[in-house]
Amino acid sequence: MMRRSQIVFFLIILSAMAIVAIGFALQSSGDSNDNNNSSNTSSNEPITLRVAVNPVIEPWIREAAEDYSRDNPRVKNRPVTIQVISQDSLTVWQGESGWSVLNHPQVWIPEANYALQYVQEGNLGLRYTVLENTLAQTPIIWGAYQSRAEVILNKYGSFNGKTIQQTAELEAWSNIGGDSAWRFIKIGFSRPDSKDSGFAALLTLASAYAESPSLNNQLMNDSALWAWLGPIVDSVPNFSSLGADPADRMVNTRQSAIEIALLPENQWLIHYGDLSKIEPILLYYPENYLLLDFPFAIWDGQETTEEERQAAADFGKFLLSDAQQRAAGEKGLRPAKLTDLAQFTPFNTAANQVQLTLAGSPISLPGRAGALSLLRWFEGYRTAP
Known part of the structure; x- marks a missing residue:
């Protein structure tokens, strides 16, 4: 027969084993609940x-x-x-x-x-x-205050990239029959090396120079194109003040900052009412247009x-x-x-100015290498704001 001390010893051992077993069971149950909670959290996570x-x-x-x-x-x-x-x-x-x-x-x-x-x-x-x-x-299009557009039309007979470039070359409005109080010709578009709409404007100008909707890498590296673009870029008083929406800048500064601009059509239309309170705005669609x-x-x-x-x-x-x-x-x-x-308010507001169906030809773009060449030229040419 087992002694009393041995019985007590075995009871203690059995109790310890039971406690350990219960502990494992509780831990397993807790892990299972944690996993379930984690799964529920994961399934509902935004x-x-x-x-x-x-x-x-x-x-x-x-x-x-x-x-x-x-x-x-x-x-x-x-x-x-x-x-x-x-x-x-x-x-x-x-x-x-x-x-x-x-x-x-x-x-x-x-x-x-x-x-x-x-x-x-x-x-x-x-x-x-x-x-x-x-x-x-939305296409990239020209817009101008009526008084400025009429001077260009009287001088050249048309309003497009070519005649804007000729206007920019002469620098001052008085040189093409405009009011001397207007002083320098002020053109606006977003900065081409930081704003997509500005780069799109530069490509639209390149198409006007080439008189073609097809742009290629060779043209983007043509020094004659760069020389042609120079006066237009010089006519932008301060790119840093124009931001991504130069039409909004026109509303706030009247004719003092921008008189002519090359912008996404939707920016013209959104601000058309406010701009027209300053002076009637005329919109002109390039023969070859870049469509965003x-x-x-x-x-x-x-x-x-x-x-x-x-x-x-x-x-x-x-x-x-x-x-x-x-x-x-x-x-x-x-x-x-x-x-x-x-049916849309902005298009109705400028109804007599908008091409509801775009005429002309969409511009086909150069490859990435050509686009980079045009950007590098701009960065080197226009170091000022």
């Missing part, structure tokens, strides 16, 4: 969709993102948040944006498809693919999850809905899906 967008179309996209969020969108029961980031494409396709495989927006809406083409040509490792070829469109078409592109790599892809596709479809296309039209943009521009 999807943040970063959308980099060109400044020209940014006001519409920001408002659209707010409208989209009001409906509490979800993908696989996960709420979707849209984060809009203002981004000019120039820094992206020149490799200066800081974007990489590990740091990039899931969605990119550049000013035009050529920005995506330049990214590919540059072998920058940025893997974007187009989901929608265009969300809306704002494609909707998504990062095409394993870094983009299935849920993010679905969220991006849903947001793209939302932007092409009738309601959002009408909202784009009210921002002075030409909607991708709605062709009756007369």
Whole structure:
């Protein structure tokens, strides 16, 4: 028979083993609950969709993102948040944006498809693919105060890139029959080496010089083109004060800062009413026009999850809905899906000035190497603000 002391010893051992077993069971149960909680948290974690967008179309996209969020969108029961980031494409396709495989927006809406083409040509490792070829469109066009436009028309008989260049060469309004009180000829467009709309203006001018819608790398390296552009660039008083929307600057400074400008059509239309209170504004469409078409592109790599892809596709479809296309039209943009521009207020306000159907030919752009050559010329030529 076992002694009493031995029985007590075995009871103590059995009790200890039971305590250990219960501890393991509780820990296992806790781990299971933690895993379940973690799984539930993960499944309900918000999807943040970063959308980099060109400044020209940014006001519409920001408002659209707010409208989209009001409906509490979800993908696989996960709420979707849209984060809009203002981004000019120039820094992206020149490799200066800081974007990489590990740091990039899931969605990119550049000013035009050529920005995506330049990214590919540059072998920058940025893997974007187009989901929608265009969300809306706007051409680059001329505008001028009526008094200034009439002087140019009286002198040269037409208002276009060629006659603007001839005007710029003469520097002062008094030299072409204008009022001497107007002093120097003041032309405006955004800075071409930092703003996409400014680069688009420079390409539009190159097309006017060539009298052709086809731009190639050889032309971009032509010193004769550079010499021709020089007086126009010199006629911009201060690029740094113009920002991304020179038409807004015109409203605030009247004729003292800009009298003639080459801008996206939607900027003219949005500010047309306010500008016309200063003096009637006349709009002129280049024979060969550069059309900003704002494609909707998504990062095409394993870094983009299935849920993010679905969220991006849903947001793209939302932007092409009738309601959002009408909202784009009210921002002075030409909607991708709605062709009756007369129904939109900005187009009605400037009805007698707008080409509802664009005449002429769309400009085909040079390759990335040619575009870089034109930018390098500008940077070397215009070192002042």
